[in-house]
Amino acid sequence: MSSTRLILKDSYRENKLFKNRVRLAWLMMLIFFVLIIGRLFFLQVLEHTTYITKSENNRIKILPLPPKRGLIYDRNGVLLADNRVSHSLVLIPEKVNNIDDVLKALSQIITIEPHDIVRFKKQIQQNRRFKAITLRQRLTEDEVARFSVQRRRFPGVDIKSNFSRYYPLGAIGVHAIGYVGRINERELKIIEQSDYIGSNYIGKTGVEKYYEKELHGKTGFQHVETNVQGRVIRILERTPPLSGKNLYLNIDIYLQKYIEEIFVEQRAAVVVIEPNSGGVLALVSMPHYDPNLFVNGIDVKSYLALRDSPERPLINRAIRGQYPPGSTIKAIVGLAGLEYGIITPQSRTWCRGWYTLKGRKHRYRDWKRVGHGSMDLYSAIEQSCDVYFYDLAHELGIDRLHSFMKRFGFGKKTGIDILGEKSGLMPSRAWKRRARGKLWYPGETLITGIGQGFMLSTPLQLAVAAATLGNRGQFKQPRVVFAIDDANINEMSVVPPTQQTTITLKHNSYWDAAINGMKAVVHGRRGTARQVAKNSSYLFAGKTGTAQVIAIKQRERYNASKIAKKFHDHAWFIAFAPLNNPRIAISVIVENGGSGSHTAAPIAKDVMDYYLLPKKPKKISPVVITDH
Amino acid sequence: MQNWRKTHFLHLDAPLFLGICLLSSIGLVVLYSASGQNMDLMVRQLVRLFLGFGIMLILAQIRIQHLARLVPWMYLMGVLLLILVLFIGETRNGSQRWLFGFQPSEIMKLAVPLMVAWYLADKPLPPTYGRLLVATIFILIPMGLVLKQPDLGTALLIGSSGIFVLLLAGLKWRLIFSLLTLGALSAPLIWNQFLHAYQKERILTLFNPERDPLGAGYHIIQSKIAIGSGGMYGKGWLNGTQSLLQFLPERSTDFIFAVYSEEFGLLGVIILLCIYFFVLSRGLYIALEAQDTFSRLMVGSLILTFFVYIFVNMGMVSGFLPVVGVPLPLISYGGTALVTLMTGFGLIMAVHTHRRFL
Numbered sequence: 012m013s014s015t016r017l018i019l020k021d022s023y024r025e026n027k028l029f030k031n032r033v034r035l036a037w038l039m040m041l042i043f044f045v046l047i048i049g050r051l052f053f054l055q056v057l058e059h060t061t062y063i064t065k066s067e068n069n070r071i072k073i074l075p076l077p078p079k080r081g082l083i084y085d086r087n088g089v090l091l092a093d094n095r096v097s098h099s100l101v102l103i104p105e106k107v108n109n110i111d112d113v114l115k116a117l118s119q120i121i122t123i124e125p126h127d128i129v130r131f132k133k134q135i136q137q138n139r140r141f142k143a144i145t146l147r148q149r150l151t152e153d154e155v156a157r158f159s160v161q162r163r164r165f166p167g168v169d170i171k172s173n174f175s176r177y178y179p180l181g182a183i184g185v186h187a188i189g190y191v192g193r194i195n196e197r198e199l200k201i202i203e204q205s206d207y208i209g210s211n212y213i214g215k216t217g218v219e220k221y222y223e224k225e226l227h228g229k230t231g232f233q234h235v236e237t238n239v240q241g242r243v244i245r246i247l248e249r250t251p252p253l254s255g256k257n258l259y260l261n262i263d264i265y266l267q268k269y270i271e272e273i274f275v276e277q278r279a280a281v282v283v284i285e286p287n288s289g290g291v292l293a294l295v296s297m298p299h300y301d302p303n304l305f306v307n308g309i310d311v312k313s314y315l316a317l318r319d320s321p322e323r324p325l326i327n328r329a330i331r332g333q334y335p336p337g338s339t340i341k342a343i344v345g346l347a348g349l350e351y352g353i354i355t356p357q358s359r360t361w362c363r364g365w366y367t368l369k370g371r372k373h374r375y376r377d378w379k380r381v382g383h384g385s386m387d388l389y390s391a392i393e394q395s396c397d398v399y400f401y402d403l404a405h406e407l408g409i410d411r412l413h414s415f416m417k418r419f420g421f422g423k424k425t426g427i428d429i430l431g432e433k434s435g436l437m438p439s440r441a442w443k444r445r446a447r448g449k450l451w452y453p454g455e456t457l458i459t460g461i462g463q464g465f466m467l468s469t470p471l472q473l474a475v476a477a478a479t480l481g482n483r484g485q486f487k488q489p490r491v492v493f494a495i496d497d498a499n500i501n502e503m504s505v506v507p508p509t510q511q512t513t514i515t516l517k518h519n520s521y522w523d524a525a526i527n528g529m530k531a532v533v534h535g536r537r538g539t540a541r542q543v544a545k546n547s548s549y550l551f552a553g554k555t556g557t558a559q560v561i562a563i564k565q566r567e568r569y570n571a572s573k574i575a576k577k578f579h580d581h582a583w584f585i586a587f588a589p590l591n592n593p594r595i596a597i598s599v600i601v602e603n604g605g606s607g608s609h610t611a612a613p614i615a616k617d618v619m620d621y622y623l624l625p626k627k628p629k630k631i632s633p634v635v636i637t638d639h
Numbered sequence: 640m641q642n643w644r645k646t647h648f649l650h651l652d653a654p655l656f657l658g659i660c661l662l663s664s665i666g667l668v669v670l671y672s673a674s675g676q677n678m679d680l681m682v683r684q685l686v687r688l689f690l691g692f693g694i695m696l697i698l699a700q701i702r703i704q705h706l707a708r709l710v711p712w713m714y715l716m717g718v719l720l721l722i723l724v725l726f727i728g729e730t731r732n733g734s735q736r737w738l739f740g741f742q743p744s745e746i747m748k749l750a751v752p753l754m755v756a757w758y759l760a761d762k763p764l765p766p767t768y769g770r771l772l773v774a775t776i777f778i779l780i781p782m783g784l785v786l787k788q789p790d791l792g793t794a795l796l797i798g799s800s801g802i803f804v805l806l807l808a809g810l811k812w813r814l815i816f817s818l819l820t821l822g823a824l825s826a827p828l829i830w831n832q833f834l835h836a837y838q839k840e841r842i843l844t845l846f847n848p849e850r851d852p853l854g855a856g857y858h859i860i861q862s863k864i865a866i867g868s869g870g871m872y873g874k875g876w877l878n879g880t881q882s883l884l885q886f887l888p889e890r891s892t893d894f895i896f897a898v899y900s901e902e903f904g905l906l907g908v909i910i911l912l913c914i915y916f917f918v919l920s921r922g923l924y925i926a927l928e929a930q931d932t933f934s935r936l937m938v939g940s941l942i943l944t945f946f947v948y949i950f951v952n953m954g955m956v957s958g959f960l961p962v963v964g965v966p967l968p969l970i971s972y973g974g975t976a977l978v979t980l981m982t983g984f985g986l987i988m989a990v991h992t993h994r995r996f997l
Contacts, residue, residue: 025764028809029935033923036807036939040919040946044912047953048905054867054957055905062867069864070880238884 071247072237075209078228079174081255083188083218085264086290086493091188092219095177098150098170100158102131105140106167113165114146120157123147141242143171149307176212176306184267186327187260187294187429187491189217190302206230215305216327218258218491221428225495228255257496259503261290269621270295273614278602280328282474282489283618286587286596289478289487289511291427292622294471296328330432330471334600336462337556337607338395339473339585340416342480342525344403344460345388347415349521353406356524359387362398368405368453375401375457378557392528393535395555397461404460409451412459413439418514419476420486421468426510427489435472438465463559470598473585478596480529481552481587483522484514529554530590533612540584540612549623550590553615555607556583558600579603584611588619595622650699650992652925658918659695659969659984663688665899665911666970672877673890673898673972680891680972687974691981698985702993706986707757707933714754714777717746721784734788744793745975747781749982751797752940755804760933765809774805791838792951792963799947803940807926841961858894859958861887865897866957873904891972893964896956919946925991934990941983 054062083092100121107113117123127147134144146168150158155170162168176191191212194202198213207213208230214220231252236244270281274297283293300317309317317325326332348354364382365374377383377397383390391399404412417423422437436442438459440451458464468476471489479486488510496503516522529552531537533544539555558581582604587593597615604610647653667684674680698706720743729737736742755774762770778801785794806815830839844856865881874880879901882890890898900908922942929935945968952967954960966976 021763025809025932028764029807029939030927032807032809033927033939036943037920037923040916043946043950044916047950047957048909048912050954050957050959051866051900051905051908054863055870055900055908058867059870062864063870065864066868066881066886069861069886070884236880236884239886244884 069239070236071234072243074233074235074243076231076233076249076252077209077211078230078252079254080176080191080212080228081222081226081496081498082257083226084257084259085184085262085267086260086292087263087265088259089264090179091184091260091262091264093177093179094174096172097148097175098155098172099145100147100150100154101143101169101171102146103141103143103167103169104135104138110135113168117146117165117168120161121147121150121154143169145171178302178306180264180268181301181303182299183271184262184264184294185217185299185302186296186329187217187262187267187291188302189219189221189429190215190305191219192305193308212306216431217429218260221430222258222492222495226255226258229253253499257498258492259494259496260491261285261288261292261493262294262491263292263622266618266622267293267295270614270618271297271299273617274298274601277604278322278328279600279604279614280332280470281597281599281614281618282329282470283622284474284478284489284596286478286481286485286487286593289475289489290493291489291491292595293618294329294429294491296326296332298322298324300324327429327431328470328600328602330427330429330469332600333433333435333467333469334581334583335464335466335558336421336468336473337558337581337583338397338461339554339556339583339598339607340421340462340466340468340476341395341400342392342529342554343416343419343476344400344407344412345392345528346516346521346525347407347412348388348403349518349524350415350516351407351411354388354403356388356520359385360391360399360402362386362396364398366398366401366457368457371454373454375454388524389528389531390537392525392554393531393538395532395539400460401457404456405453407456407460409456409459410439412456413437413442418486419479420472421466421476425471425475425489427471428491428506432471433469435468436465462556470600473583473598473600474596477585477587477598478593479514480522480526481593481596483519483526484516486510486512486514526552526590529586533586533616540608542608543612543616547616549588551586551588551593551619552590553584553586553612555612556585557581557605557607558583560603576603579605582610583607584615586612586615586619588623595619647992649696650988651696652921652988652991654921655918655925655984655988655991658914658921659981661914662918662969665914666895668876669895669899669902669970670891670972672879672902673882673895675883675885676877684972687977690974691977694978695981695985695988698982699988699992701989703934703937703986703989704931706989707760710750710753710757713746714750717743717750718780718784720746721781725784725787728788734790736788736790741975742793744781744785744788744790744797745979747785747797748793748800748944748979749941751778751781752800752804752944753937755801756933756936756940759804759808759936760931764932765811766805771805771810771814774801778802786833789835789838790964791834792965795963796944796947796951796965800940800944803943804936807936807939807943838961841963844962858888858962862894862897862956863958865894866900869901869904871904872906873900873902876902878902893952893962893966893971894956895971896953896967899970900957915949922987925987928994929990930994938987938990941987945980945983 080094082090085091104110114123114128123146131144131146138144150170158170178188178190192215193211194207194213202213210227210230214223214226219226229252232250233246234248235246238244266283270293277297279297281293281295282291284290285292304313362377362383364380365376367374378395382398383394383396386396386399416437422435424432424434443449443451455464459466475489490506492506494503494505530550532555533540533551533553535541540553560578560580582601584607585598587596597618599611599615601610667681670684671681720738724735724738724743728735731737736744754777758774758777759766759770766774778798782794782798785797844859861881865879865887868881879898881887881901882898887894887897899911919942922938922945926935926938926942929938948965948968951960951963951965955962955965966973968980
């Protein structure tokens, strides 16, 4: 250091200056440190609750635990809807070194289609590296076995199992049981979304839909600690899911299957009811279809084939098919006549083969061109005399007929536990004014008296009407489900019919008159369906019906051979058996089947025989579902 | 003539040495948790610590007057390396800072205050305007070169360390205030002309982290959550969920203070600040005790720079200063910064333990 400077260094002054600056610096440091502590105090003490919440939100995720869907059994305990384990092959990209090599090796033991690979590669791009990506769904048992043996060769590849709805009997009972499918957007808006987090399926039709709430169960939750990538580190808390409740149906699946197998190519519907409980023993609508197709999403081609088929297999004819009931309602119209004092069981009407209203020329024809001669109620039901009921309906008038038929459930929904039921149509003056804007013509009353014209009813309504007749006025709401079994608390609750009404007539003997007429239909010397009861070991009551599809002109005759099949009459038969304390009530319709006595009645008798007579050993085997 | 104080074992200043050891130990403890108990990382950091302590020990043995002669050469070499970086430097994360695996700008953190101190040491203080201008040029050259990379954080740190020398040398208050006013007035110009988009983004994000919660604001948001959720006493060692579950980015390096605050709470923070304050105070004491101008200015400015590192790091982690890449001295994982720091401490010790007592 040089001392030959112009301006000499003033050590003392410099020292003092430096000391002052250092002291100031020390003070500034202290202030700034206090500032930092103040900031930390603000974050860690004053705002602590806010940040602890944020940190918990960061770390804790809530994962849903989907419940197991309730199973569905028939009244014999046969499993109708099951949850089947379905296996899929998954791969965790993070754990696989060379995905292409692994895919090549895997394809030697498991079928992997090019479209599987395309979808898989797309998924890899869209997901985090540690997320398992599905490579193939619905592996066969063979494939699972083959992979399991060689699992060691494939680190990062695994088989994932989850539950998928499975209907072991395939198409049998599909219109009653229904099916589940993937939740669609419309359903997403209706359901409580938090209940369905993690659920893949929702009931779409049948019992599966009506009892969705019971079957679905309650979603459980798992609080898990996750890291920033969302990988689960550990489980903190678990609320287990509550399995859905199991359903026991009134359906007798053996009977159901027996009936469904009767029909080969026909379009038909059969409803069988247990009269004293309202339980639906069988609900058949043919053709049917395999519900398993719908569970994991049906492919467009198969769906269009089903939807556009002229046979309309997707329509549940039993509850949604509306047909003119035809002569099947004659016994009930007879009851109306008795109740309103228009006829007595003994009063007689002459049938000459047609009926005309006073001062009109139009002939309302009887199905028997030559006429039945002198008819009382008994023989008019037995022989299904149209003229007798034209006259009776004319005397009753449409409004009295309307209100009486309503009591038997015509023109309104029965309230069965399947959604989508149609109410049919029981016409009245008021209805015609409202719906058609026209006056009621007396001639329309006549044809309503024989179940033609505007009147429509579903096979279910007729089965319920038959059961109500058999019960002598006890109306029971039909029920498909018999009991709900809550496996979580081991409690079985029986589903009672929600609506039970009794139709009381002025005299109880009126019932006998109507029922005897129906008994004569099958057991009488001139009964329209006397062939079917020839060798019957039990007594029963029935009524044939033929629903016209097209109107026959005044001078024409109905000639089946000259009319296209689709314009053929629908064949009806309703019955209950045994005659006293009936155990079964049935309605059968065969679309374009021709006459009720020839087509529908033998089927009904066959079904009743199957149900009532000692049975052959029952066997039912699950159908094998092929991979679609 | 020379009369070494016997208490200075190996020329180490015991209080300073103790403080540094305490801080590095705390650093290792936090790093163990922040790294997710990564032993490889721990070993690497330990090796660096030993290296750093070695450099400190060696430098402490040398008389500061011998070292002072090397200062201009060191400065010159630093500037040359910075120029070299501009041409053949390695680009990482969009800025050209690296040369053969280290950042030459790191040298300048020491070289600039040393150079300014060396330049002013034999001049009467406070410095004349002419000398101030020369000193300012010494500061501005490396600053400009570092800004070119671009690395605003380091440039500011280099600048401030140089300015500290000027302040300690007795820069007139009048000048200081007029410069501050000028700076405030030119701020909008700097904002519009000189700051890169990402730098503006960082500053904007500081004021409102929520404007980009997954991008630039993510660091600050997660860091504040870590600190705030720590509370008074912390979640406990190895229990900081923000760091353990990797929500906190850069948790071993620049944001290690958030890990510390989460696990040890406000109480831990106060203890840490006390230790830092103890080291800083000891450093300033050494500056006061130093026997020549160069030593005084050098020690004082190094200690102030050390303080700035602490303050800027804590300020950015707790969300009241913008995110600039400044590690927490002696705690953050990383080699270069540690070596620079230990070099500085070695120099400080050398100043203190080679005093001559007349």
